Amino acid sequence: MTRLFRPFLCGLRNRFFPEGKISSRTLIITGFGVVLFTALYLVSLKTIGYFHSQNELGVILALKIFQMAWVIVFTMLIFSSTVTGVSALFLSHDNEIIFAAPTSLEEIFGIRYLTTSFYTSWMMVVFSLPVFGAYGHVFQAGPGYFLIMIPIVVCIAAIANALGLMVTIILVNLFPAKRTKDIVVYLSLLFGILLYLVIRLLRPEELADPERFPDFIEYLSSLSTPATPYFPPSWASTLLTGYLQDHSIDWLLIGLLVTTPFVFYYAGEWIMTRGFFAGYTKAQESFGGYHKFREHDYSPSSLRWLFLKELKMFIRDSSQWSQLFLIGALVVVYLYNFKVLPLEQTLIPAEAVANIIAYANIGLTGFIIASLCTRFVFPSIGNEGSGFGLMLTSPLSIKRYICYKYLFYVVPFTLLTVILLGASNHLLQIRGPMWWVSLITGLIITWSVVAMAIGFGAIYADFKAENQAAVLGSFGAILYLFTALSYELITIIAGSIPAYRLVRSWRWDMHFSATVFIQTAGVFAAILLVSALISLLSLKKGMENVEKNYH
Amino acid sequence: MNALEIQNLTKNFGQFTAVDHVSLTVGRGEIYGFLGPNGAGKTTTIKMIAGLLKPDSGEILINGFSLAENPRICKQETGYIPDRPWLYEKLTGIEFLQFIASLYNLDKARFSDSTEYFLNLFDLSEWKNHLIESYSHGMRQKLIMTSVLMQEQPLLVIDEPMVGLDPKSARLVKEIFKQRAKDGTAIFLSTHSLEIAEELCHRIAIITEGKLRISGDMETLRHEAGKKSSDLEDIFLQLTGAWEMQEVISALRDR
Numbered sequence: 016m017t018r019l020f021r022p023f024l025c026g027l028r029n030r031f032f033p034e035g036k037i038s039s040r041t042l043i044i045t046g047f048g049v050v051l052f053t054a055l056y057l058v059s060l061k062t063i064g065y066f067h068s069q070n071e072l073g074v075i076l077a078l079k080i081f082q083m084a085w086v087i088v089f090t091m092l093i094f095s096s097t098v099t100g101v102s103a104l105f106l107s108h109d110n111e112i113i114f115a116a117p118t119s120l121e122e123i124f125g126i127r128y129l130t131t132s133f134y135t136s137w138m139m140v141v142f143s144l145p146v147f148g149a150y151g152h153v154f155q156a157g158p159g160y161f162l163i164m165i166p167i168v169v170c171i172a173a174i175a176n177a178l179g180l181m182v183t184i185i186l187v188n189l190f191p192a193k194r195t196k197d198i199v200v201y202l203s204l205l206f207g208i209l210l211y212l213v214i215r216l217l218r219p220e221e222l223a224d225p226e227r228f229p230d231f232i233e234y235l236s237s238l239s240t241p242a243t244p245y246f247p248p249s250w251a252s253t254l255l256t257g258y259l260q261d262h263s264i265d266w267l268l269i270g271l272l273v274t275t276p277f278v279f280y281y282a283g284e285w286i287m288t289r290g291f292f293a294g295y296t297k298a299q300e301s302f303g304g305y306h307k308f309r310e311h312d313y314s315p316s317s318l319r320w321l322f323l324k325e326l327k328m329f330i331r332d333s334s335q336w337s338q339l340f341l342i343g344a345l346v347v348v349y350l351y352n353f354k355v356l357p358l359e360q361t362l363i364p365a366e367a368v369a370n371i372i373a374y375a376n377i378g379l380t381g382f383i384i385a386s387l388c389t390r391f392v393f394p395s396i397g398n399e400g401s402g403f404g405l406m407l408t409s410p411l412s413i414k415r416y417i418c419y420k421y422l423f424y425v426v427p428f429t430l431l432t433v434i435l436l437g438a439s440n441h442l443l444q445i446r447g448p449m450w451w452v453s454l455i456t457g458l459i460i461t462w463s464v465v466a467m468a469i470g471f472g473a474i475y476a477d478f479k480a481e482n483q484a485a486v487l488g489s490f491g492a493i494l495y496l497f498t499a500l501s502y503e504l505i506t507i508i509a510g511s512i513p514a515y516r517l518v519r520s521w522r523w524d525m526h527f528s529a530t531v532f533i534q535t536a537g538v539f540a541a542i543l544l545v546s547a548l549i550s551l552l553s554l555k556k557g558m559e560n561v562e563k564n565y566h
Numbered sequence: 567m568n569a570l571e572i573q574n575l576t577k578n579f580g581q582f583t584a585v586d587h588v589s590l591t592v593g594r595g596e597i598y599g600f601l602g603p604n605g606a607g608k609t610t611t612i613k614m615i616a617g618l619l620k621p622d623s624g625e626i627l628i629n630g631f632s633l634a635e636n637p638r639i640c641k642q643e644t645g646y647i648p649d650r651p652w653l654y655e656k657l658t659g660i661e662f663l664q665f666i667a668s669l670y671n672l673d674k675a676r677f678s679d680s681t682e683y684f685l686n687l688f689d690l691s692e693w694k695n696h697l698i699e700s701y702s703h704g705m706r707q708k709l710i711m712t713s714v715l716m717q718e719q720p721l722l723v724i725d726e727p728m729v730g731l732d733p734k735s736a737r738l739v740k741e742i743f744k745q746r747a748k749d750g751t752a753i754f755l756s757t758h759s760l761e762i763a764e765e766l767c768h769r770i771a772i773i774t775e776g777k778l779r780i781s782g783d784m785e786t787l788r789h790e791a792g793k794k795s796s797d798l799e800d801i802f803l804q805l806t807g808a809w810e811m812q813e814v815i816s817a818l819r820d821r
Contacts, residue, residue, distance in 0.1 A: 307695045313664045313677050320668035324657060331656040331697070401652040408616045409669035410642040562620070 019118060019126040022109070023133075030490060040490050047497040048141070056145035063153045078256055081150055085248035088143050088168075089175050095135040096179030103131045104180065105187060105295055114295065124287040128180055128280065134488040135179075136172040143168055147255070154259040163258060163269075167251050170272045174247045177279035184286050187294035247275060317411055321419045325395075342387065346435065349383070353442040369443040370518050373453050374511065376443075380435045381460045381503040384428060385468075389496050392424045392468035394486045396561065397476040403561075413558050417469060421554065425465045432461040447521045452514045455539065460506055463546040464499045470553025471495035473561040502549060506542055513538040567630050569594050569721045569752030570615065575624035577610050584610040586776035587624070592752045594720070597743060599767030600756040603806050607776040608756045609649070612725050615754065616646040628721055642670060645714035649726035651706040655699035659690060659709050662698060666713040680716035687738060688712060703730040715742065722746065722753045728762060740766060760798040770798070774806050 031041040066077035104127050113123060147168065151160035254268040311323070353372075399406070406416050436457045440450055475491020486492060513535040520531045570592040577585040585607045592598040602608045613619040615626055617637055626633040628640040654662060660681070667677045685691045688708040693701065701709065707730045714722065727743075728736045743753055743766055757763055763770055764784070771781035780790050788796060791804040 306697075308658045308661075308697070310658075310660055310695055311664065313667060313674055315668050315671045315673060315677075317668045317671070320665045324654065324661075324665050327661065328654060328656040399654075401650065402654050404618060404648060404652045405666065405669070407618050408641060408644070408646045409666070410638040410671075411669050412638065562618075 019113065019122055020129065023126070023130050040494075044490060044493060044497075047494065047501075051497060051500075052141065052145050055142060056149055059146045059149035060152060063149050067153045077150070077153070078259070081147075081256065081259075082249075082252040084143070084146060085171070085252040086246075088139055089171055089246075089248040092136055092139055092172055092175035093179045093182075095139075096131055096176040097182050099131050099135050100127075100180045100183035101187065103127050103134075104183060104291070110295070120288045120291055121284050123291070124180075124284045128176065128283065131180065132172060132176040136176060137488070138493075140168050140172050150255075150259060156259050156262070159262070160255070160258055163264070164255055167255065167272055170276055171247060171251055173276035174272075174279055177276060177283045181279065181283045181286055184283070184290045184294060187297065188290045247272065317415070318419055318422075321416070322423055325420075325423050349379075349435070350438050350442060353439045366446075366522070369445055370449045373440055373443050373445045373449050374507075374514055376436065376439050377453055377457045377460065378503060378507045380432060380439075380457055381464065381507075382500065383435065384432060384461050385464050385496060385499040385503065387431075388424075388428070388464055388468035388499065389492055390487065392428075392465055393472040393492055393495050394480075395420060395424065396469070396472045396557075397478055397480060397486060400478055403476075403478055407562060413561060417473060417554055417558050417561070421466060421469050424469070425462060428461050428465050429458065432457050448517045449514070452510070452517065452539075456506065456510055456514075456542070459543055459546045460503055463502065463550045466550035467499050467502070467553045468495060470550075470555075470557035471498070473557030476561055502546075506546070510538060510542055568592060568627070569596075569629055570598075570754055571625075571627040572611075572615070573625045573627075575611065575614060575626065576622050577607075577614060577619065578622050583776050585614070585621075588773065588776075588778045589624075590771055590778065590781055592721075592754050594752050595747050595750045596769065597747050597753040597755060597767045599763035599770040600754060600773065601758075601760070601763055601770060601802060602773035602779075606773045606806075608773060609725060610776075611773070612646075612723055612754075612756055615723050616644065617641050643719050643721055645717055645719040645722045647711055647714050647722070647724045647727060649729055651703075651710040653698045653701075653706055653710065656697060658695050658697055659685075659701070660694040662709065663694075663713055663716065667716070670717055672717055676718075677716065680718070681712065684712040684715055688735060704732055704735065707731055708735060711739065715746075718751075720751055722751060722755075724753065724755045726757055727755065728757070728759060760802055764798040772802065772805050779805050 031038065063077050063080075066073040066080075069076075107127075113126075144165065147164050148161065150156070151164065154160075250268045250271050254265050254272070257263045257265055353376075396403070406413070433454070436453050440453055445453070471491055471494065475489065475494070477486055477489060477491075480486045480489075513531075516531050517535045520528060568591040570590075572588060572590050575585055575588045576583065588607075588611060590598070600608055600611070610619060614621050615628075615633075617633060617640065621634075626640075629643055631639050631643075633640045654665075657665065663681050664677070667681075672680075682691075685694055688711070690705060690708055690712065693705065698706065698709070711727075722743075724743075727739055731739060740762070743755075747753055747768075755763070755767065769781065769783050770787060772779045772787075780787060782790070784798070787798070787801045787805070791801040796804075
């Protein structure tokens with residue numbers, strides 16, 4: 016298997032350590048990672064510390080969140096490895112070389128398992144560590160906790176990935192040949208529903224509901240035994256909860272967590288040897304090869320045809336649009352949570368809490384937009400593949416091409432922002448200036464984040480990517496996500512004081528004083544200006560650099 | 567005025583000089599063959615002419631316009647057929663042609679006449695409403711040729727035109743090129759097939775290690791190689807320094 020693993024390792028080495036040296040890219044990404052890791056650790060420490068410092072109920076709440084986090088991490092990992100598995104196992108460009116060579120299916124499964132696990136899990140693993148690590152610190156669990164927790168995170172990721180690949184191979188074999196790629200539609204739908212159910216069943220809103228506390232005490236007693244004995248994240252959370260509370264170790268759970276990845280891996284390998292060739296054969300048949308499409312009238316407008324091209328390519332590539340199901344499910348969960356927030360049961364006035372949540376919601380919406388941009392907008396230029404040469408040789412300038420791309424993506428993202436912010440503000444029963452603060456700031460962030468995605472996507476375009484997973488795990492994608500999130504965070508922090516003053520002024524005086532108005536207008540004008548500059552700079556850099564990547 | 571004029575074109579990749587002060591001209595109605603061994607700098611030169619690569623120095627003039635200063639005008643007048651077809655797998659053949667036509671602002675009437683003609687000629691009409699992902703390699707090559715030929719540009723830049731084509735289509739393409747040249751189109755053609763070069767080209771240039779070794783008609787090439795009755799293969803091997811290959815070939819035959 017080492018020989019098959021070599022191209023992946025060489026690719027990583029050449030990307031992060033070109034010519035044997037640490038590249039500036041590697042340093043930047045490590046720096047960003049350390050900052051984000053630390054920030055996440057500090058925020059987690061503060062939040063968990065706050066819960067822990069309350070009475071016994073606070074501890075229960077903290078542990079309930081702990082259990083939820085494990086479930087979410089596990090579910091997300093299964094979802095992403097299943098989706099990635101389709102392209103990694105069946106649609107990778109190097110399949111023709113590897114599968115035609117005298118390699119065994121066990122070897123191919125091994126390499127695909129390791130690389131898919133790396134692409135789908137590394138970010139989730141790295142960024143779950145500070146959260147779980149903060150628990151160890153707050154509960155004063157000592158170094159032993161970390162020695163158990165870190166391998167468990169890896170075990171959970173290994174189980175999720177093996178499970179994901181197994182599901183992929185089975186489903187690809189079950190579906191009719193021409194629709195192999197469409198499998199992702201069903202998978203996305205399935206996991207969208209699963210995620211929705213998992214989150215809804217955990218009922219996060221009940222965490223803040225004092226009337227439910229007796230249930231929580233009952234819940235505390237059930238924490239010592241696995242709530243769902245066949246669910247790996249329950250093993251992890253139960254084992255670690257025990258260690259956090261009284262340093263007790265359940266060796267049976269450790270045994271299950273350590274052996275299950277191997278069981279699932281070999282089960283996956285077994286399924287691979289029996290089902291891969293048939294699935295791979297089906298995957299090579301064209302989805303729409305024998306289907307005749309309707310012909311449109313021609314009109315010489317490059318804007319119209321570039322839009323039509325983008326739209327048709329998106330609609331006809333089920334691996335792209337099927338993920339909209341998942342997004343749809345997430346949006347429903349997201350908005351539903353606003354509906355069930357128990358605002359009346361908090362100590363501070365419900366209206367003030369609603370306003371704080373509405374402002375924080377700009378960040379949440381921004382996070383969703385940035386994540387979706389990483390998935391859809393960032394790879395959009397690289398996805399042109401060799402077709403990008405057509406743009407370069409045509410009289411259409413790169414400037415126009417980039418602008419058209421921006422226009423194509425900014426419209427749906429604007430709509431999504433308006434829906435997310437508008438609906439959540441409506442559910443929170445927001446009145447007054449927060450409505451506009453939230454909407455305007457949200458839109459500024461969205462427009463900038465989309466521009467940054469196009470810009471970074473052009474700068475780091477990979478026209479020869481092996482598969483989509485490689486693009487999403489690439490340096491450029493990570494750097495983009497970090498930069499976009501940092502920009503959002505700074506924007507929200509910068510706007511928080513004027514937004515607070517504006518809302519307070521509106522609430523108590525029902526009119527704006529000139530000072531408040533000038534301060535607020537000044538800060539938001541500055542945000543607008545800086546955002547516009549960042550957007551233009553990203554697009555300009557993208558235009559300047561995109562040609563270099565093509566060769 | 568020449569359709570294509572290249573002056574002192576140079577391109578470096580780090581320390582390596584891929585194209586070294588290449589100068590040449592292609593007149594209207596002329597088919598100009600561009601030959602050379604692998605890695606000689608043919609594709610790099612072609613990519614610079616097509617506007618895909620920026621030269622480090624030198625100038626490219628297309629119908630008198632500088633490519634560096636007027637890229638839009640030059641690209642409008644240049645049709646480029648790459649050796650590997652660049653296509654969008656999820657578009658149908660006709661949608662791809664419509665998209666390309668829109669980039670070059672081709673008018674509706676010409677689009678419909680030209681595409682119908684070439685799609686019929688290349689036996690693609692039946693497949694025009696099917697996704698490109700279901701096309702064979704040859705069909706893809708014929709589609710990309712249609713997308714260029716439908717525009718009737720005064721300069722065609724072609725990299726390995728016959729790759730993947732069946733004998734019937736290859737014959738057709740050669741006839742189209744001859745006809746286009748007769749009508750005044752300049753064709754800059756890079757190929758490894760010496761038979762095609764000998765049959766089609768009015769003049770031939772040979773490039774080795776980034777430098778233009780020789781340029782002229784068959785007589786000039788024969789004279790330069792010192793082989794009066796030789797065919798293009800002998801001349802090519804002589805001028806590219808690959809003559810010692812004959813010994814290797816003999817050794818292989820004797821095994």
